[in-house]
Amino acid sequence: MKVLIVGSGGRESCLVWKVKQSPLVDEIYIAPGNAGTALLGRNLDIKADDLQSLLGFAKTEKVDLTVVGPEIPLVAGIVDLFEQEGLKVFGPRKDLARLEGSKVFAKELMKKYGVPTADFKVFSKASEAKDYIRKKEAPLVVKADGLAAGKGVVVCKTSDEAFAAVDLIMVEKQFGSSGEKIVIEDCLEGQEASILVFSDGETIVPLVSSQDHKRVFDSDQGPNTGGMGAYSPAPIVNKDVFDKIITEVFKPLIFGLKKEQKIFKGILYAGLMIKDNQMNVLEFNVRFGDPETQAVLPKLKTDLVEVILAIVGGRLSTVNLEWDERFCVCVVLASGGYPGSYRKGKAISGLESLRNCRDIFIFHAGTKQDSQGNFLTDGGRVLNVVGLADTIEETQAKVYKAIENISFENMHYRKDIANKALKFLAR
Ligand SMILES: Nc1ncnc2c1ncn2[C@@H]1O[C@H](COP(=O)(O)OP(=O)(O)O)[C@@H](O)[C@H]1O
Ligand SMILES: [Mg+2]
CATH class of the missing domain: 3.40.50.20 (Rossmann fold)
Structure with a gap:
């Protein structure tokens, strides 16, 4: 096919x-x-x-x-x-892609079906949003309703920051019509993780857990990015939490929608905040995550095309996923300056040396090839280096050793991907 x-x-x-x-x-x-x-x-x-x-x-x-x-x-x-x-x-x-396309829609559905999520209010007037901020007091999270390429959410430590976020989104209209409405929600504490499920609207088949690293620098410092790395599984999502996520998040939502004759087919991704075995949904995405996918799919032994065809055909109940039990780490190699401005067209060296490296995978992102066949950088996030091994430490060592072979001018990457998993297990 x-x-x-x-x-x-x-x-x-x-x-x-x-x-x-x-x-x-x-x-x-x-x-x-x-x-x-x-x-x-x-x-x-x-x-x-x-x-x-x-x-x-x-x-x-x-x-x-x-x-x-x-x-x-x-x-x-x-x-x-x-x-x-x-x-x-x-x-x-x-109609259901709105779960990602409208934060207002997602929050209201969560409320309707009792899915745990931060308390919130929706506003379409800046003045009313500001009145609410005065009453509620910081910390608060201000979110543009629509798509904003991951830039429409501001976590505000002070009320002044929240006022500024409202101005940015609703008055200056930084994200255009995506900011016609906003959600203001309570600020949650904890560690974030992602759970993705396959669904054909009738059956829910979860993928293994993963954790993204949004900030550009080690120890979660610096501005947010599209994601600087990921690992799977995330030990914070223990069996208890995992089961809770399925029964308290995915089942009420997907089966609730089904009762309304709305059949969710595809991948549903829940971004979660977890603390002391309690979880809350931060957001839904309706597609594979990037870079979580690069840390999850290498562990999937089942034929993905068969799974997808089963979902499209409404027979996901016939599918059983098989997983590689090993740990997986994905590290993103980025252009100097990213997530701010950066230069493109830098020659990338060392890719050939890793071509036949066992259990190491290179997934290109912002790359292009010139007429002589050289690989050049062509975006902020350039390459993903992914490895599989038995333990977290072994996987990290393997991936970071592989990265030593690759270089381009001003390449930068986080050196601490999956340290959070180690820290969590050692607590
Ligand atoms: N209620 C909240 N409490 C604390 N942090 C939050 C909250 N909502 C979002 N965040 C932080 O903001 C980030 C982006 O928010 P999210 O809802 O995932 O939107 P998007 O991915 O569309 O930008 C989250 O990954 C999380 O770090
Ligand atoms: Mg998100």
């Missing part, structure tokens, strides 16, 4: 790598992809949010299955569009 993968980051590289292992697959197209995906399939000159061109390609080339990486096409309704044309596509329809 022919598979089209939409997106261009490390997550999509990992999806291509995993999909390619399926005996069901003959050809893979990636729109638009990166230099790494071009080694495994055919990159297309179509942007991930150009729905009409994606549809046109899928129809003419008779693509059998489309897998969507990023949130923008899902929220824009790519699934509805493809389904109307009789094409198979993996992900929720537009």
Whole structure:
């Protein structure tokens, strides 16, 4: 079969790598992809949010299955569009992609179905939001309703910071129409983790837990990024917490929606704050996480294409996932300056030396290849170096040793990915 993968980051590289292992697959197209995906399939000159061109390609080339990486096409309704044309596509329809596309929608659904989440209020007027901040007092979290590329949430230690966040989102309209409404919620303490589940609306099949590292520098210092690394499993999600997440978060939500005739098909990702075995949902995403996917899929032994086809066909109950029990660490190599401004086009060296390294995987993100075949940097997050091994320490050592082979000008990366897991276990 022919598979089209939409997106261009490390997550999509990992999806291509995993999909390619399926005996069901003959050809893979990636729109638009990166230099790494071009080694495994055919990159297309179509942007991930150009729905009409994606549809046109899928129809003419008779693509059998489309897998969507990023949130923008899902929220824009790519699934509805493809389904109307009789094409198979993996992900929720537009009405349920709102779980990620609107924080107001997600919070109100959580309230409706009793899913544990921080207390909140929704505002569409800056003046009313500020009155609330005066009454409630900091710390508070101010969130733009719509998509904001991970920049629409401000954790405010003081009321002044909260006023400024309201101004930024609602008055200066930093995120355009995404800031027409905001959520102000109580600030939670604890450690964050992610749980992703596959669902066809009837059956819920969880993936293994993982933990992202959002801040740019070691020990969670510096500004937020798209994610500087991840590991799986996250020991903070012990059996107790894991079961609780399934029964108190995913089941009420997905089965509640089903009762309303809204069938959630795809991946549902819950970002959670966990403390003393108590958890609260921070947000939902309706797609694979980046970089969590790069730390989770290498552990999946089951054919991903079979799983996806079962979801699309509404027969997920027939699927059993098998996992590699080993630990997985993903470290992101970023361009100097990221998440601020950075230069592109730096030559990357050392990739060949790792090509046949056992249980080490390189997933490209912001890369391109020049006419001589050299790999160059082409984005903020450039490469993901991923390793599998028996213990946390062994995995870290293996990944960081592999990284020593790779270099480009001003490359930077966190040296402490998965230290939190060690610290948690030693507590
Ligand atoms: N209620 C909260 N209490 C404490 N921190 C929060 C809260 N909500 C969000 N955060 C922090 O802000 C980050 C981003 O918020 P999130 O809701 O995940 O939005 P997005 O990923 O769309 O930016 C979270 O990963 C977390 O670190
Ligand atoms: Mg988030």
